[in-house]
Amino acid sequence: MSVDHSDAMRAPEPGSAAFWAHAAAAASRADSRLAAQIQDLFLSDADRLDDRTRAAAAATLRMTVLAMAHDLARDVADQLPGHAVDHAGGTSPDQAAAAVSRRLHGSGLLRDRALMEELFARVRQDMVSEALRANRVPAAEPTLLAEWVASGDDGLSRAAMAYGQAEARRQAEWRADLPLALHEKLLWWVAAALREQWAVEGGQQILVDRAIAQAAQRSMAGDDDQDRLEAAADRLVAALGANGADLAERLIAALEEGHLALFIALLSQALALDFVEVRALVLDPHDDRFWVALRGVDLERAAIARIGFLLADADPRRDLDAFADRLDAIAAIAAPEAAEGLAPMALPRQFREAQRALERTPDRAPDRALAW
Amino acid sequence: MVIDTPTFTATLDGDDRLVDADPSFAALNARAGGALGERLAAPPLASLVRLARRLGVPIARAVTIADADQDLDCWVRAAPAGNGVALALSLIRERPAWRPSVLGAVLPPPPGGDWTWSVDAKLKFEQLLMRAGMDHGLDRASVMGQPLTKLFSLESSEEGALSLLEAVASLDDFSDQPAVLNVTGTRVLLAGHVRLDRGGGFGGFVGATYHHPSPASAPDAEIGGLFHHRLDTILRRPLGQIVANADSINAGVDGDIDPQYADYAADIASAGRHLMGLIDDLSDIEAIEREDFTVDDEGIDLADVTRRAAGLLSVRAANAGVTIDRGDLDSAMPAHGEFRRTLQILVNLIGNAVRYSPRNAIVWLRLQRDNDRVYAIVADQGKGIALDDQERIFAKFERVDTSEPGGSGLGLYIARRLARAMGGDLTVDSAPGEGARFVLSLPAA
Numbered sequence: 070m071s072v073d074h075s076d077a078m079r080a081p082e083p084g085s086a087a088f089w090a091h092a093a094a095a096a097s098r099a100d101s102r103l104a105a106q107i108q109d110l111f112l113s114d115a116d117r118l119d120d121r122t123r124a125a126a127a128a129t130l131r132m133t134v135l136a137m138a139h140d141l142a143r144d145v146a147d148q149l150p151g152h153a154v155d156h157a158g159g160t161s162p163d164q165a166a167a168a169v170s171r172r173l174h175g176s177g178l179l180r181d182r183a184l185m186e187e188l189f190a191r192v193r194q195d196m197v198s199e200a201l202r203a204n205r206v207p208a209a210e211p212t213l214l215a216e217w218v219a220s221g222d223d224g225l226s227r228a229a230m231a232y233g234q235a236e237a238r239r240q241a242e243w244r245a246d247l248p249l250a251l252h253e254k255l256l257w258w259v260a261a262a263l264r265e266q267w268a269v270e271g272g273q274q275i276l277v278d279r280a281i282a283q284a285a286q287r288s289m290a291g292d293d294d295q296d297r298l299e300a301a302a303d304r305l306v307a308a309l310g311a312n313g314a315d316l317a318e319r320l321i322a323a324l325e326e327g328h329l330a331l332f333i334a335l336l337s338q339a340l341a342l343d344f345v346e347v348r349a350l351v352l353d354p355h356d357d358r359f360w361v362a363l364r365g366v367d368l369e370r371a372a373i374a375r376i377g378f379l380l381a382d383a384d385p386r387r388d389l390d391a392f393a394d395r396l397d398a399i400a401a402i403a404a405p406e407a408a409e410g411l412a413p414m415a416l417p418r419q420f421r422e423a424q425r426a427l428e429r430t431p432d433r434a435p436d437r438a439l440a441w
Numbered sequence: 442m443v444i445d446t447p448t449f450t451a452t453l454d455g456d457d458r459l460v461d462a463d464p465s466f467a468a469l470n471a472r473a474g475g476a477l478g479e480r481l482a483a484p485p486l487a488s489l490v491r492l493a494r495r496l497g498v499p500i501a502r503a504v505t506i507a508d509a510d511q512d513l514d515c516w517v518r519a520a521p522a523g524n525g526v527a528l529a530l531s532l533i534r535e536r537p538a539w540r541p542s543v544l545g546a547v548l549p550p551p552p553g554g555d556w557t558w559s560v561d562a563k564l565k566f567e568q569l570l571m572r573a574g575m576d577h578g579l580d581r582a583s584v585m586g587q588p589l590t591k592l593f594s595l596e597s598s599e600e601g602a603l604s605l606l607e608a609v610a611s612l613d614d615f616s617d618q619p620a621v622l623n624v625t626g627t628r629v630l631l632a633g634h635v636r637l638d639r640g641g642g643f644g645g646f647v648g649a650t651y652h653h654p655s656p657a658s659a660p661d662a663e664i665g666g667l668f669h670h671r672l673d674t675i676l677r678r679p680l681g682q683i684v685a686n687a688d689s690i691n692a693g694v695d696g697d698i699d700p701q702y703a704d705y706a707a708d709i710a711s712a713g714r715h716l717m718g719l720i721d722d723l724s725d726i727e728a729i730e731r732e733d734f735t736v737d738d739e740g741i742d743l744a745d746v747t748r749r750a751a752g753l754l755s756v757r758a759a760n761a762g763v764t765i766d767r768g769d770l771d772s773a774m775p776a777h778g779e780f781r782r783t784l785q786i787l788v789n790l791i792g793n794a795v796r797y798s799p800r801n802a803i804v805w806l807r808l809q810r811d812n813d814r815v816y817a818i819v820a821d822q823g824k825g826i827a828l829d830d831q832e833r834i835f836a837k838f839e840r841v842d843t844s845e846p847g848g849s850g851l852g853l854y855i856a857r858r859l860a861r862a863m864g865g866d867l868t869v870d871s872a873p874g875e876g877a878r879f880v881l882s883l884p885a886a
Contacts, residue, residue, distance in 0.1 A: 378498070393492060
């Protein structure tokens with residue numbers, strides 16, 4: 070009940086050729102279903118997505134692809150001369166978008182690691198943020214952002230307002246605003262799927278292709294990465310600078326008021342690590358490097374305890390009791406040691422990804438034919 | 442962090458045991474089964490306290506606690522203090538607790554009908570159908586599964602209302618629904634008890650049909666007055682004479698008499714007084730069971746009422762060798778209620794306590810106050826009341842032990858009805874061999 074795999078828009082008429090073809094393919098469908106079920110059985114519970122994440126991720130992915138496809142289709146239809154569109158089956162942008170979505174889901178392209186990683190992280194970040202907001206003291210006035218907006222410093226004030234607006238937008242929208250690179254990748258897939266939808270005869274095809282390509286480029290140009298909540302958080306933290314205020318206080322206040330993106334940005338700036346790296350630490354309930362990171366910025370036992378409590382109450386996957394047991398040990402980690410332990414995370418991301426990709430592949434003996 | 446609602450506080454030691462609490466918190470904890478010196482009774486509170494101690498930092502979260510038949514949504518703060526933890530509980534809101542709908546329990550039809558029927562959620566007649574229906578020209582088989590309106594033509598009231606339909610909408614019982622039995626053309630009245638389904642939605646009616654409806658059941662003030670008048674003339678006056686005469690004989694007013702006859706006279710007087718008490722009770726019952734029975738809200742001081750009740754019973758207590766320990770009745774306890782009725786309840790409770798206490802026993806009177814209620818507690822050292830009997834004693838004419846001399850079996854029934862009419866309640870906490878504590882609660886003023 071997650072990703073929509075319905076590949077039959079209209080069930081074939083019994084007795085028609087399509088019907089027999091569909092029936093003949095039943096055996097191979099049964100095969101792949103069995104394979105999937107075997108995988109499902111042996112999947113460990115810790116590896117599974119929880120239901121909320123699964124539902125939210127599926128919905129977000131669907132909405133994102135649909136929205137992209139719809140916008141692109143509408144833009145292309147506006148640009149194309151009328152007869153070319155007629156040839157394309159007279160499909161409306163909505164229908165085209167739905168078809169594109171189905172095609173992409175079925176193609177397996179969407180199983181892209183980078184895309185899925187970002188999607189899951191986005192969805193989890195939003196869920197934990199929502200839970201943090203729900204856990205706020207009732208009738209408490211959120212003061213953090215308000216103070217900064219009202220401060221005399223123009224830059225800080227603007228940055229705080231921008232963050233607040235980005236947060237509000239994030240809460241209101243289902244559609245994911247992806248980082249630039251991923252957005253581009255997805256957009257070209259959508260473009261390619263749309264091209265398939267609107268396949269026309271010979272000479273017209275190049276017109277359609279050109280129109281789609283131009284529409285995609287226009288969409289990319291209009292995309293502003295800076296509007297994203299994560300970017301706004303980074304800018305806000307930069308504007309805050311080393312204002313002398315306690316990092317611990319800010320971290321705790323950010324969590325108390327439900328500004329998870331701000332929390333992650335504060336921590337990543339203090340550790341000189343990427344936002345994405347630190348987000349992965351915060352959102353993984355079993356990653357001990359998160360506590361190491363907190364010690365890396367020399368947080369005291371009390372601050373770590375409060376942060377742990379707030380996060381555990383907001384993220385049901387975290388075990389609060391186990392955390393309470395380990396708190397003393399965590400607080401005993403020496404700050405320099407912690408910094409050392411985090412050092413690998415400071416290496417370039419692509420380097421580390423390449424390392425991991427290599428680790429995943431087996432070390433096969435070189436092919437004799439290529440021996441040299 | 443300012444929360445503008447009542448806050449209860451408590452302190453716990455290094456073993457998470459309660460060492461100190463303000464009265465409201467203590468009462469809340471006690472109602473949940475806890476006590477001073479023990480861990481907190483409500484699990485979410487206990488675990489929050491434990492966490493605060495282990496984490497060593499102040500923590501807070503929203504907690505819902507079940508208290509009697511309410512659910513309390515609270516914001517609870519736990520902060521390490523010295524060796525232990527300081528707890529502050531702020532009540533955000535109270536909600537009535539979720540009640541499971543009673544499924545499978547047989548719902549009785551309204552009483553006194555000529556025959557009974559039941560319909561399902563779609564108002565179609567069900568399997569468990571009519572008893573004497575056949576006598577009234579109905580073929581049971583042909584009616585099952587048919588809509589209600591096939592059998593009955595419902596008639597609306599003067600304002601166009603159909604009480605049966607209103608009851609469907611409001612999930613309520615209904616009565617006095619005029620209808621015509623289509624088969625015979627007979628005019629009847631319908632009444633029904635509503636059944637709820639698992640989700641709390643409409644599940645049908647269990648109903649009764651009345652062929653000879655009694656005259657309008659609306660309370661007639663005149664009839665009530667007539668009853669009182671009759672009581673006075675027919676019953677009270679002669680009884681009063683009997684008691685007065687018996688007292689005179691017993692006192693030897695007109696000359697010395699044989700002590701045995703004096704004793705007889707005393708018995709007569711006592712029995713007469715007993716009957717007077719019974720008439721008072723019956724008259725009370727007649728009054729409080731009327732639909733238009735109301736109590737005044739005079740704004741009373743429960744401490745004052747308790748003092749007076751104790752005073753009224755001081756002689757009887759002394760004669761029985763029972764001490765009434767008044768506790769602290771000096772501080773005022775303002776409450777909503779009617780003075781006369783509250784006094785009646787307390788006299789009844791203290792009187793019972795005195796009656797059922799052995800010689801040299803103590804009857805305790807205590808007052809308490811929490812969030813929005815005040816409590817008067819009457820505790821005795823009598824033989825206690827078994828759990829099975831604890832609801833029965835509040836029923837009409839129930840006496841647990843009929844061999845015990847004493848009341849009519851109406852006192853507690855009346856007392857509880859009065860308490861509830863004033864927006865409060867009367868409950869008992871007891872076990873055989875451990876005496877009894879009766880608790881009168883009233884809305885605090």
